[in-house]
Amino acid sequence: MRKQLSGTAAARGCALGRARMRLPHRLDIEATEIAASDIDAEIARFHAAVDTVRTEMRSLRDRLQGALTPELGEVVELHALLLDDPELLSGIDTLIRTGPYSADYALRLQRNRITAVFEAMDDAYLRSRIDDIDHIIERLHAALHSRKTLLPGVSGDILVTDSVAPAELAQLQAQGVVGVVTAGGSPLSHSTIMARSLHLPLVVGANQALLKAKDGDVLLMDGSSGLLILEPDAGDLRDHHERVAQSRQERRQLNRLRREPSRTLDGIDIKLWANAETRDDASEAHTLGAAGIGLFRSEFLFLGRSDLPDEETQFRAYRDVVLAMTGRTVTIRTLDLGADKADRSGLVVRQEANPALGLRGVRLSLTHAGLLRTQLRAIVRASGYGPVRVLVPMVSGLEEVRTVRAMLEASIAELRAEGREIAPKLPLGAMIEVPSAALALPTFIGLTDFLAIGSNDLVQYLLAADRTNEALDSLFTPLHPAVLRVLHEVIKAANRRGIPLTLCGEIAAEPTLVPLLLALGLSELSMHPSHLLEVRQAIRGCNLAGLRAAAPALLRARNRAGIERWVAAHRVQPD
Ligand code: PEP
Ligand code: MG
Numbered sequence: 001m002r003k004q005l006s007g008t009a010a011a012r013g014c015a016l017g018r019a020r021m022r023l024p025h026r027l028d029i030e031a032t033e034i035a036a037s038d039i040d041a042e043i044a045r046f047h048a049a050v051d052t053v054r055t056e057m058r059s060l061r062d063r064l065q066g067a068l069t070p071e072l073g074e075v076v077e078l079h080a081l082l083l084d085d086p087e088l089l090s091g092i093d094t095l096i097r098t099g100p101y102s103a104d105y106a107l108r109l110q111r112n113r114i115t116a117v118f119e120a121m122d123d124a125y126l127r128s129r130i131d132d133i134d135h136i137i138e139r140l141h142a143a144l145h146s147r148k149t150l151l152p153g154v155s156g157d158i159l160v161t162d163s164v165a166p167a168e169l170a171q172l173q174a175q176g177v178v179g180v181v182t183a184g185g186s187p188l189s190h191s192t193i194m195a196r197s198l199h200l201p202l203v204v205g206a207n208q209a210l211l212k213a214k215d216g217d218v219l220l221m222d223g224s225s226g227l228l229i230l231e232p233d234a235g236d237l238r239d240h241h242e243r244v245a246q247s248r249q250e251r252r253q254l255n256r257l258r259r260e261p262s263r264t265l266d267g268i269d270i271k272l273w274a275n276a277e278t279r280d281d282a283s284e285a286h287t288l289g290a291a292g293i294g295l296f297r298s299e300f301l302f303l304g305r306s307d308l309p310d311e312e313t314q315f316r317a318y319r320d321v322v323l324a325m326t327g328r329t330v331t332i333r334t335l336d337l338g339a340d341k342a343d344r345s346g347l348v349v350r351q352e353a354n355p356a357l358g359l360r361g362v363r364l365s366l367t368h369a370g371l372l373r374t375q376l377r378a379i380v381r382a383s384g385y386g387p388v389r390v391l392v393p394m395v396s397g398l399e400e401v402r403t404v405r406a407m408l409e410a411s412i413a414e415l416r417a418e419g420r421e422i423a424p425k426l427p428l429g430a431m432i433e434v435p436s437a438a439l440a441l442p443t444f445i446g447l448t449d450f451l452a453i454g455s456n457d458l459v460q461y462l463l464a465a466d467r468t469n470e471a472l473d474s475l476f477t478p479l480h481p482a483v484l485r486v487l488h489e490v491i492k493a494a495n496r497r498g499i500p501l502t503l504c505g506e507i508a509a510e511p512t513l514v515p516l517l518l519a520l521g522l523s524e525l526s527m528h529p530s531h532l533l534e535v536r537q538a539i540r541g542c543n544l545a546g547l548r549a550a551a552p553a554l555l556r557a558r559n560r561a562g563i564e565r566w567v568a569a570h571r572v573q574p575d
Contacts, residue, residue: 003230007181007206011195012224014243015158015179019213019230022161032102039100043093046103049143054083056139079165082136088114103144111137123339123355130184135165158219160209169194169202179203179221181228183210195223196530203228254533258289262536264544270518272536273331273502273526279317282324284529289536292329294526295391295452295504296321298375299337308371314378322386329387331429331452331502331526332379334372334404336361336393356466361394361431366403376404376411383423391452395430395437398444404428405447433457433505438486441493451494452526455505459483478507479563484520484555491521502526511538515570516563519547519554541572 034042057080082088088110095106111133118130155176162183164172169180169191178201185191185204195202201223203209209228213219220229220240229236262272273294274285282293301309301317309317322330338360352358365372382388392404405428415422428447432438433454445451455478460467462482465475478484487503494501502524507513509531517525518539527535550570557563 001231002233002236003212005206005208005212005228005230007203007209007226007228008186009222009224009226010185010192010204011200011202013179013199013201014220014222014224014240014247015201016218016220016232016237016240017156017158017178018154019160019209019215019217019219020154020157020177021210021213021215022159030105032105034096034100034102036100039097042096042100042103045144046092046096046106046140049103049140050083050089052143053136053139054080056143057083079132079136082132088133088136104141107137107141107144132165134163134184138163158221160206160213160219162210164191169198169200173198173200179223181206181209181219181221183207254537257533257536257540258287260289260536260540262539264518264539264542266543266545268523268544270522270539271502271524272532272539273504273524274529274532275504275526276321276529279320279324281529282321282330285532286325286328288529288532290328290529290532291524292325292331292387293321294331294502294524296330296332297336298333299335302335302337308374311374311378311381314375315381318379318382318388319385322382322388325386327386329389330382331389331391332382333391333393333431334362334375334379335365338364356460362392362400362404363394366400369407372404372407373411376408377415380408380411380415380422380426381420383426384421387423389427389429389450391429391431393431393454394434394457395432395444396434397436397440398447401428401430401444401447431457432490433461435462435486438490441490445493445497445499448499450500450502451490453487453490453501453503453505455483455487455503455507458486458505462486477560478505478513479560479567481555481557481559481563484516484557484563488520488551488555495521500524509535511535512567512571514538515542515547515572516554516567518542518544519551519570521548521551538572 091110091113092103092106095101095109096103099106101109114133115130118133157177158179158181159172159177160181163185164180164182172180180195180200181203182191183206192202192204201221203221203223203226206226206228213230217230218232220232220236221227222243232240262270264270271291272289273292274281274288274290275295275297276282276285276293277297277300285293296318298314298318301314318330318332321332338358339356359367365375376390379388379390390404390408392401395401408426408428412422412426427449429450429452430437430444430448431452431454432441434457438458441451456467459465459476459478459480463475463477463480465472467476491501501522503517503522504526508517508525509527511531511534514525514535515538525535547570550566554563554566557566
């Protein structure tokens with residue numbers, strides 16, 4: 001019988017297939033005590049299971065070599081590292097010994113202990129690491145029983161499971177699995193990032209699916225809305241086919257725009273940059289005709305590892321992105337760890353009561369000047385291979401820009417003295433994402449060569465609305481008169497001085513907001529490459545002169561409803 005369920009949208013795309021259930025075995029483990037005389041044998045049995053999983057992980061890593069981006073390869077690496085984590089393993093030995101419990105039950109107790117700590121964390125990124133721990137626990141449990149963790153996927157299956165590891169997704173897709181639904185998970189997890197880059201539909205947080213679906217049920221899923229339908233009826237199937245046909249048609253039309261200019265109807269070119277976290281993002285950006293990389297989030301090189309990447313490691317990563325862009329400019333942002341981008345390298349002050357207002361971005365870099373110096377040297381060296389700009393995150397005023405500029409100049413002088421090939425010019429830019437930087441822009445604009453508005457943080461700080469708190473979804477919006485006024489002032493200040501200005505927050509990726517951003521005076525936008533063609537299409541439907549003339553009406557709007565009316569009235573008509 002038809003059942004409609006829902007979860008959280010994670011990776012977009014619709015899929016129709018047979019549910020393949022992978023039930024969480026660890027939930028079935030009962031409290032089991034063992035005899036004192038069996039303790040040593042039980043510990044040995046557990047360690048044999050750890051060895052088995054270690055070998056499995058090694059062979060998985062070898063098999064996937066080259067199939068994963070470096071970042072996702074690191075996730076597989078991280079899972080292997082968890083196996084060596086004394087917190088995880090010695091805790092289990094102790095439980096077996098003191099219970100004395102069976103290895104299975106000790107595993108379950110230890111899992112609950114560790115995940116309780118993670119669940120209590122405010123940081124959504126860290127909370128999403130429970131998936132990684134669960135994955136290892138599940139593998140260990142399977143090894144204790146010589147059971148295979150990964151059911152071979154069958155072409156046309158949709159995997160329904162409690163959690164899925166990033167590396168599994170690549171394997172499942174290769175076997176023909178068309179989508180994945182998980183009971184746990186988060187839209188910020190590594191698995192979600194992986195599913196997006198594989199273009200594999202993923203819905204997370206769908207507890208009900210695990211309880212209600214049975215192996216072999218027909219399941220229809222929509223990774224864009226989180227909608228799940230078990231045993232869909234004729235109407236659902238019709239809707240599904242229509243949606244698939246429509247998105248194919250849209251993709252075909254969009255693909256025609258790959259080589260077209262991002263030009264308004266009245267002939268003005270808007271510069272479209274891409275945001276990138278990996279080299280793969282850069283090559284996608286290149287293929288789709290991005291003007292360059294407007295934001296390379298370098299913190300992704302620092303996440304998920306237990307040590308800091310040295311100058312050589314960073315240099316190679318930056319150089320490869322520069323080479324992938326074949327002469328188009330790459331904007332490398334210095335480290336922006338902290339708050340929603342937590343790290344494992346021990347640099348962030350974890351006990352901060354308000355991490356979003358704490359030691360993050362350039363503040364952290366300036367507190368660890370050696371770290372910034374290493375990063376600047378790596379960036380400057382990469383400029384020998386193609387044009388590079390340096391972007392500073394979380395600037396709140398003049399001093400930070402002045403200090404980073406002095407450090408950048410020192411690095412350039414040092415590397416020239418070492419005889420390195422370096423670009424003749426390395427423009428330095430500031431992110432405008434803290435209200436004080438926006439308001440005090442005239443005091444330091446002369447120290448910058450370009451600017452980038454980080455609208456995600458600017459909205460968060462202007463409206464005092466945490467960008468990661470789902471309860472504030474209705475408050476966290478760029479459609480607020482305060483946000484529009486600040487954007488407008490920043491754009492006017494940059495345009496007056498002839499300083500190039502890009503907007504690189506999520507709103508740049510929203511085609512319906514393109515008329516609003518152009519009306520405010522922006523002429524450069526930066527977004528994830530997967531949105532580039534949709535934004536280009538929207539630009540090609542805009543009349544810039546008309547929009548600029550309508551800007552005063554937009555700025556007069558008194559609330560969200562008024563701004564939404566303006567947006568609706570200036571909606572781009574599809575061609
Ligand atoms: C922003 O804040 O808008 C931005 C682009 O930076 P991030 O999302 O990486 O904080
Ligand atoms: Mg930001």
